[in-house]
Amino acid sequence: MKKIILAALLYLTCSAAFVQAQTYQLSSHILDISTGLPAPEVxxxxxxxxxKDDTWTVVDQKITDENGRIKDFLxxxxxxxxxxxxTFLVADYFKSKQVTSFYPFIEVVFEIKDNKHYHVPITLSPFGYSTYRGN
Structure with missing residues (x-):
């Protein structure tokens, strides 16, 4: 009987955790190709x-993790x-590396057209960057 109760409690705990898991539509990543490493704390x-009024509204602001990632936008x-x-605010990242950079920030504009997941990463160096739609 105890085994059945323990199994039921374990099932309910796991089910509750699964139901409460949040999913996000947008993620990003910064890879510093001048070092071959992710860019943390950006x-x-x-x-x-x-x-309607030709303006931008701030939705959220986050900081990249130790792997240069933000997994939980939108x-x-x-x-x-x-x-x-x-808008990737990279000036302080380069200053912390004592590297001169041409870009104080990088803006990437894109359109979300459906409910699928969008991954918008950048590859970065002090004098160039690139972006693409990842997955």
Whole structure:
């Protein structure tokens, strides 16, 4: 009987954790190709374009983790189609490395057209960058 109760409690605990797991529609990543390493502790601002009044609204701002990643922009239940902009504030990152950079920040504008996951990374160096739609 105890085994059945323990198994039921374990099932309920795991089920509750699964139900509460949040999913996100947007993620990003910064890889510093001048070092071959991820870029940690870079602030990244997410904004959404307001077509009616031609302005940007800040949706969220986060900082890349030790792997240069942000996994949790736009919670899936609150996600909306539209034009978005990620602003990667890289000036302090390069200053911390004592490296001169041409870019104080990098803006990437893209459009979310459906409910699929969007991964918008950049590869970065002091004098260049590239972006693409990843997965």
């Amino acid at each position: 602030p990244v601002k997410l904004q959404k374009w307001n077509e 919670e899936q239940k609150n996600a909306a189609k539209g034009v978005y902009k990620l």
